């Protein structure tokens with residue numbers, strides 16, 4: 001797998017027109033497009049069709065968190081849409097995670113969001129854990145037991161997750177910044193592309209560092225280079 005295949009571009013844009021321009025520019029230079037809440041609420045399945053037409057794959061990041069039956073049914077619709085990856089909140093618990101894995105079937109890999117990368121130690125303590133990394137690892141083990149294929153965590157926890165779950169369990173890491181000076185935006189647990197890969201991340205989710213660049217295609221290529229070629 002080449003480095004750009006491990007690069008997931010977050011299509012965090014408000015409408016299908018802006019999504020289309022990023023899809024045309026970046027298809028072939030990123031591994032997957034991630035469609036999240038904003039764009040899916042605005043454009044719905046039509047944006048998924050646009051990505052498929054461009055010959056690219058997508059990650060539907062709707063972060064499901066509901067009763068198990070509702071999650072199972074929603075996940076089977078997501079799987080039928082052709083999503084390669086989809087998310088649920090690990091905080092929903094084992095029964096919900098099992099239902100998500102069941103609904104997804106064979107072709108969609110389910111990732112459990114452990115602790116949002118915008119959250120820090122205070123949030124982990126509020127959830128009753130001693131630290132963020134303890135909470136991330138506990139949720140990763142729970143997600144693996146429930147049949148999920150991997151987790152969303154920051155690069156700061158990827159190595160610990162890999163030790164706890166083994167190499168086949170995916171670590172998908174957002175919170176990637178080419179410059180990790182604190183306080184630049186809402187992401188708290190940030191890491192550079194090269195460090196996240198060296199910590200064991202399988203995929204990096206990158207939005208603003210590419211989306212807000214003067215030249216998004218060059219920014220994506222430079223990040224892929226920093227990820228290892």
Ligand code: C5P
Pocket residue numbers: 010012036113114115116117118152153174175176187205206207208209
């Ligand atoms: O712009 P930025 O690179 O911060 O985008 C990160 C993307 O990853 C956003 O789409 C956000 O929803 C998503 N994400 C995250 N933290 C998580 C899970 C998903 O930042 N734990």
